[in-house]
Amino acid sequence: MIAGHARQQPDAPALTTGEQTLSYAQLDALIDRIAATLQRDGLTPGDTIAIDAFANNAYVALFMGALRAGLAVAPLAPSSTPAQIGTMTGDAGARHLFLDAPNAAAVPADITGHGVRRIRLDDSTDGDERLSDWLAPEGARPTPVTLGWTHPFNIIYSSGTTGTPKGIVHSHGLRWGQIRRAEAAGYGPGNVTLIATPLYSNTTLVVVIPTLARGGHLVMMSKFDTRGYLELAQKHRATHTMLVPVQYQRLMDYADFDRYDLSSFTFKACTSAPFNAALKAQVLQRWPGGLTEYYGMTEGGGSCILYCHLFPNKLHTVGQPAEGHEIRLIDEDGKELPREPELMGELVGRSPSMMMGYQNQPEKTREAEWFDAEGRRFIRTGDVGRFDADGFLILMDRRKDMVISGGFNIYPSDLEAELRQHPAVADVAVVGVPSKEWGETPVAFVVRKAGSTDDAESIRAWMNGRVGKTQRLHALRFIDELPRSAIGKILKRELRETYSET
The missing domain is CATH 3.40.50.980 (Rossmann fold)
Structure with missing residues (x-):
């Protein structure tokens, strides 16, 4: 092509990095x-x-x-x-x-x-x-x-x-399926895709490949920074972009954001990490062009799409299953659950976009697969979620991140959403840590907003007064910045290790 x-x-123009264009x-x-x-x-x-x-x-x-x-x-x-x-x-x-x-x-x-x-x-x-x-x-x-x-x-x-x-x-075959869907997203001659995520990530490749296959112009940043991104977007009249939530947050927090001309944008996408509803709403309000959230895994399986600009009342969800994608719920024993509103389970997905397997790891491949009664292959996500009455998927947490305290399931995302309501909290992650009394207990790591003088104990007391007894935080610690991967995923394992070392 x-x-x-x-x-x-x-x-x-096909490719641009800095001042070099091919x-x-x-x-x-x-x-x-x-x-x-x-x-x-x-x-x-x-x-x-x-x-x-x-x-x-x-x-x-x-x-x-x-x-x-x-x-x-x-x-x-x-x-x-x-x-x-x-x-x-x-x-x-x-x-x-x-x-x-x-x-x-x-x-x-x-x-x-x-x-x-x-x-x-x-x-x-x-x-x-x-x-x-x-x-x-x-x-x-x-x-x-x-x-x-x-x-x-x-x-x-x-x-x-x-x-x-x-x-x-x-x-x-998987990549060709993505190219076939590219025209609907407006990829083609004349489109300018600005990327600021690394090329080793599937997050990036899902926009790089359609851009080039359809004859668009790919503009790359080797490393993301807010001012540099906005200057490139304005200079090249960018029409398409893929960013992760932490990048959207940094752009929205940038004091000069509204001074840049971003009127050329028609397609903005987000994936790879939880994208909170308040941030989606802010992007819709301040940044021209549509906003699309994709939920899925690099392994493939079932994906969901939320067209935020079309469903502003569903920003708390990750949308509906994409065309040709099927998502089901299973319980902890791997048995399929009926798809009823508010019924919660692990998500498994099936679609034309599924990995062939893990390289040289057949056992890991088998662990990632689930088969229905007819023998059809699905990919296990490890995520827990539920569908609302309109068929929109609401994510809870990674199954491994769920905290089981005194026999009760605690979803860190619920606690994180509540903590974000506190005026001193800029960012937060909740993890489960070992407890002799309860098995596990939740601990919050909080990034304070600039200028805040609230102490950790007062925020914890505020939080524990708003949640049920089983959800109360055992501890709350301040942290300068949450550890994240290059594509914005919070590294909760590192937070658990940090807590256990002190």
Whole structure:
């Protein structure tokens, strides 16, 4: 599809990072060179390359070039430890690892293994091969390959919030399904997609791939900051974006937000972490264009969509199941529950967008699957939720984050929503910690609003006076900033560990 756009609109911008822009003709030629070079090195369809770098034009061209050669891509998180990079590279079976200078310095060659070829995407060196030296001559073209529906497209490693990252294998069929839906979201020639989330995240790829497949212009930030994002949006007349909730919050909190001209936006999306109703309402009020929230997992399964601009009275939900997606509820024993309003259970989903499985981990794959009475395969989300009378899904919590205190189920999201009502609370996370008396008990970590002088005990007393006896907080601690992954997920495991260490 990119080659087609290169023929139809050769001079149209395809990729921009900073002051560097590649047209579709330039991008297509670079993709050809990369694919031809990978084939020259003996890589064949089904092989994998790994990338550990920050977002830029060369990264995207490399990703697309690998696909053109029939390879799968394993984009790795730069925030991973050197040992994790080595483990993930080996797990993916990657023979080539592409890095930029900061990440190459953080990952010694002996970590990635002697059989892995290290190439610098940014043409830096320090012992590794430079991209410009590795590439085949200009004009090189690859041998065409034929790909099937189930051919691996990428291996995305989970963020590691629950331990060692697992490789989630996506197929070309899954990605093609996303491309087919892109036209309805307004992707096409003339659209400008601004991204400020990392390229190793599925959150980012679900807008990157449709943008390029439909001939749009992709503008990338290597690292998000509020002022830089707004300046780029205004400069490029951005029409589309994907942000995570913490980024929306920072933009809404930015004092000069309303001074920027954002009237070009038609499509704003959000996913990856809980998006509270008050923040959605604020974005709708202050930022032109529609706002769409997606609920789902990198593993795929069932997804929900909430068109916030069309259903302003449903902002407390994550919307309804997407077309062709089925979501059911199961109990703790894995038995299906009737879909009745307010009945709560773990969510399992089925759709054309489902992972092939976890790379080299068949047991983990089986643990993630659930089969109905007819033997149809669903993916378990680990989330607890319920449907309202109109079929909109209300999320409660991750099942593993639910606190069981004295035999009662306590949902941290309920306590967090209540705590946000306090005028001194800017951000909050509630976790369960061990208790000799109750088994578990809830503890809140609170980020205070600037200028607040309220002490922790007064906020805890205020909170405990508003909830039932079983929901009362055992402790409340102030924290400067909640620990989050690169795509905005609160790392509750780290909070539990922080509490247990003191």
